[in-house]
Amino acid sequence: MTSILLAIVIGAAFGAVLDRIGASNPNWIGRMLNLTNLHLMKTILLAIGVGSALMFGGQMLGLVDVGHMSVKAAYMGVFLGGLLLGAGWAVAGYCPGTGVVAAASGRKDALFFIAGGLLGAAAYMVTYPAWKASGLLDDVAGGKVTLGTVPGSKFDGLTALPGDVLGLVLGIAFVVLAFALPDNLVGNRAVAQPAE
Amino acid sequence: MPLNWKAGGLLLGLVFFAAVLLVKPIGVSTQFVILDGIVGDAVNPALVTTTDDGYTSTNAYLAKSGGKYAKAVSNPLNYSFVFVLAMMLGGFLSALTRGGIDRAERSVPALWRANFGDAPWKRYAAAFAGGFVVLYGARLAGGCTSGHMMSGMMQTALSGYIFAAGAFLAAIPVSMMLFRKEA
Known part of the structure; x- marks a missing residue:
């Protein structure tokens, strides 16, 4: 029951924050991907940095349970799937989490995104054996690995570097990157002329 | 206009940290599979079945990793599935309290x-x-x-x-x- 309560509290907070930062708004996603407004990119980089620094810092102080880490496997399909997700993300302006939040916030196109998503997930469920047989789901570089070796973690390290220190340093690096990133990398594109 | 990136990034980072501190890292896309499984199992109850030591499925993807997804399909009131439902609640309330999204924007x-x-x-x-x-x-x-x-x-x-x-x-x-x- 506690876990359901936590799901409600953390889930609701996540949904609300995605709405407030503009991540569930396709216009902000589009401007970020067009590189004309990196506001959302800076938000994401800062979030990764803050989350990483707190988690690894907390581990080093013994306040965060290393056992809560859950590292996904690396395989060729991760890159291919990333390409597909990226293309669809650009077209729709939604990813799985933000699409769900957008639909709840009243966006009707997001309902179509979810419907397409359910069909896409079903299509993967049906075609999974072929991917499995292709070898593209086989682990590369050790599979479920972190960049350094995190003390007490059940996941191996890609390198022997101390994983908690590396995580803290990378976390800080993401924060610095968030501050260093300019507001845009490409000048504003042609603004549509309002209809006369 | 969305939240300033410093405030927004800090809040988002705190949510990701809270999740891993209290439970486990956040993830969403698996739940599309779980909902598909729930619908599929309602239409065809033979899709997910119990075994001596858990759950399995006639679908290889639901059956993989020891029937982990098959188990979630059989027990939708689990952390990860409720998490996504709660995201909708949070998104809905957040949008409502900032005045909602205008009509034209909602469809296009x-x-x-x-x-x-x-x-x-x-x-x-x-x-x-x-x-x-x-x-x-x-x-x-x-x-x-x-x-x-x-x-x-x-x-x-x-x-x-x-x-x-x-x-x-x-x-x-x-x-x-x-x-x-x-x-």
Whole structure:
């Protein structure tokens, strides 16, 4: 029951924050991907940095349970799937989490995104054996690995570097990157002329 | 206008940290599979079945990893599924308390309208197709923007970096080609 309560509290907070930062708004996603407004990119980089620094810092102080880490496997399909997700993300302006939040916030196109998503997930469920047989789901570089070796973690390290220190340093690096990133990398594109 | 990136990034980072501190890293895309499984099992009860030591499925994907997904399909009131339902509640309340989204924007977002006009069906078709590709890709990758990119890179997972590289490598050129005008 506690876990359901936590799901409600953390889930609701996540949904609300995605709405407030503009991540569930396709216009902000589009401007970020067009590189004309990196506001959302800076938000994401800062979030990764803050989350990483707190988690690894907390581990080093013994306040965060290393056992809560859950590292996904690396395989060729991760890159291919990333390409597909990226293309669809650009077209729709939604990813799985933000699409769900957008639909709840009243966006009707997001309902179509979810419907397409359910069909896409079903299509993967049906075609999974072929991917499995292709070898593209086989682990590369050790599979479920972190960049350094995190003390007490059940996941191996890609390198022997101390994983908690590396995580803290990378976390800080993401924060610095968030501050260093300019507001845009490409000048504003042609603004549509309002209809006369 | 969204929250300033410093406040927004801090809040988002705190949510990801709270999740891993109290339970486990955030992920969303698996729940599309679970909902498909719930619907599939309602239509065809033979899809998910119990075994001596758990659950299995006639679908190889639901049966993989010791029937972990099959188990979630049989018990929808689990942490990860409720989490996604709660995200909707949070998104709904947040949008409501900031005054909601205006009518035209709700069916056709401004950036889309500036490039492709205001016909809703065109936008709905694109959102549907996009959704299909996004979830197919997320399942192939084993996670999405939340699970792989945010939670993964935060944990220094190699897979998170590989995923983020693929996602932005495709997303940036596709967006630049599609949305040449900005509203």
